[in-house]
Amino acid sequence: MRKHKKEHHEEHIDETWLIPYADLLTLLLALFIILFASSKVDEKKYAQVMQGLNSAFNGGVSVFEESDTISLDDVSVNDTKKMQESMQDQKLKDQINKEKQDMEAIKKKLDVYINDNGLSLQLRTVVTNDMLKVTIQDYALFDSGTAVVKPEAQKLAAVISNMLSMYPDYKVEVAGYTDNIPIRTNEFDSNWDLSSRRSLNFMKYLLKLESINQARFRSIGYGEYQPIDTNLTPEGRAKNRRVDVNIIRNTIEVKSTIP
Template identity: 55%
Template sequence: MNKKRKQHHEEHLDESWLIPYADLLTLLLALFIILFASSEMDSKKYDSIMRSLNSAFTGGSSFFEQPEVVPVPGEPATKKKDADTTSEQADLKGAQQQQIQKETAELQELKQKLDQYIQDNKLSAQLETKLTNDMLMITIRDNALFASGSATVKPDAQKLAVTISDMLTQYQQYQIEVAGHTDNVPIRNAEFETNWDLSAKRALNFMKILLQNDKITADRFRAIGYGEYRPIDSNDSADGRSKNRRVEVSILRTIKEGTTIGVAENR
């Protein structure tokens, strides 16, 4: 009886050793897979995996918890955007510079016409022209336009206004400002209470003559009176006060220059 039990027991051998053996094979397979995958990676990715594994075994943060930003090949987007903006600014600056040069040539041409008219009619003591970075300004002494204390344009001065308006018809793109100025001597008559009133009325009356030309559009013009508050000379002398009493017709640039270009005067 004992012999039969012994033979039956030997038929069922202890197979518990297979469990650690299977685990060992699994670990070896995983190692071979990692080694194969590593052989296909570049050095940077391999180093990253090694750091991740090392961190995992030592209890630190893994590679996957703190991913590194992989730079995209090519030019960074911010630099490209900055380059595009710089290019647009350069194009705009170039276009503006061309416009400035065009306007300068046109205003110089108009100035030459006015200077020739002043010379031919011997009006250099009464008129002068000046080209700046903001405008072409025609300055007319008040004694050439008005009687003392009056805002009525003299008949001879009306011819001057007509001549100026004829020239302006060739330059329709510019805005025109007509400004009146006085000295600081208070005005005393029934028509005007202050120098403000006198300067504004003189500018308005002269502008109205300019606008009698059908080829000129009124929306380009404005009249303004500055009174005694923008003198160009001292009011302490008769000559200085005479210079301060004036009407200025300004042809305004559409784009202002950073520096003054070719200031030339006819005195």
């Protein structure tokens, strides 16, 4: 009888459990990453994490690997932002140009009136970076030491008011100034009082036109404290006694300091 050899089969360890174990670890890792991302109030980082997870599960770039890929959403957001900024810049430039043209137009009309009426020594106009300034010497408006507007100055106020009514988008400041010679009368205790009353009284004549929006206006007295010339000479003091009508721009053009 032939002796049968006993066959020995090599025993193999069952490793099928490794697959669900690896999947479980992957899911736990994903869960912790999502929890971490959710704890930060940063939508951009959250989107990046989710993009990385999607790539990792689909055989793409790992969440821990760097990627130069830019999503279409990122491109769209950036393009939209740039477009909005460009539109805002252009709108601001258009507004600045319009206001410059308005200031120059008012100045031109006033200059014609000044020249036609021989008022060049009493009035002057200048366009600055933020306003059109109309300076009127005090003797053209008031008698010395008073705040009563002269009849001829009332006509000037009507002319200025009519021009301002055509440009209703600008605020107007009427400012009074004096020299440094003290005043103390029954009507005025100081130069503060005199400058304030003068600016207010002249502004009232600017407001006589019914089409003028009074909410645009304000008056202020600066007394002797903002001179434009020396107070050591009669000529300098005469220049300091004045009323300014300031038509104020809504936007200020920033001058570049780069040559």
